[in-house]
Amino acid sequence: MSSAFEHTLAAIDALHAQDPRPTTLADGTSHPQELIYAQRMSRWLERLQETPSELLRIAVRAQHLQRWQLPRSDYPEGRIGYLTWRRDQSAQAGDTTAALMEEAGYSQEEAKRVASMIRKQGLGRDSDVQALEDCACLVFLENYFADFSRKVEHDHMVRIVQKTWGKMSPQAHALALTLPMNDACATLVKEALDSH
Structure with a gap:
């Protein structure tokens, strides 16, 4: 360094x-x-x-x-x-x-x-910007998603998961699917991805 x-x-x-x-x-x-x-x-x-x-x-x-x-x-x-x-x-x-x-x-x-x-200029075209976005999405899903989902209306939360997923790379998708989640969050993710 x-x-x-x-x-x-x-x-x-x-x-x-x-x-x-x-x-x-x-x-x-x-x-x-x-x-x-x-x-x-x-x-x-x-x-x-x-x-x-x-x-x-x-x-x-x-x-x-x-x-x-x-x-x-x-x-x-x-x-x-x-x-x-x-x-x-x-x-x-x-x-x-x-x-x-x-x-x-x-x-x-x-x-x-x-x-x-x-x-985040160049998201979708710039691999470094994509990596930064992947980190932000994974941090959200791992640490803030459960609390956030309790405060936001269900259908809106499904759309948020879909938008988050849409910004992530295939590598980040694979990592996200290994995260431990409570039943409510896991159900939300499944619903969002099934209807995406």
Whole structure:
């Protein structure tokens, strides 16, 4: 690993650690929500690729960088509000990460490349962007799907699973089908895939 990579990752994690929202893990310990999310993203990348590039590893680690600073509640309800929030959040995370990278010694081109990955520009055509999307989908399915599905109306949840599935690579599909799920979640996934 280059020293620029190590400096950038440390700077990203220092910002993640400022997240005021705690998350409690299975062992009862409490940690900043965003830091745990970032670590989960990195773990999935290790399972998806044997030797991911430094730039992809940075993009995956920084995908939600300082997301708490742009609350979803500041945007209108509905799909347009959601998509606007997602666009603004990814632009902020990309710009902040690019600045951290340049400070650590990466070139402007490398920093721009990571920012475009975080914005998911080229999804469906760019293998690095696909890997980042796969990690996000797998983290969601493994860690947040069960809670989320209890708060969202059934038919809407089926559509969410279908959309999530549609964004994933065949490799990520195979990994997703090995995840342990409660009966309600497993039924939701089966229904979504059967009618997809």
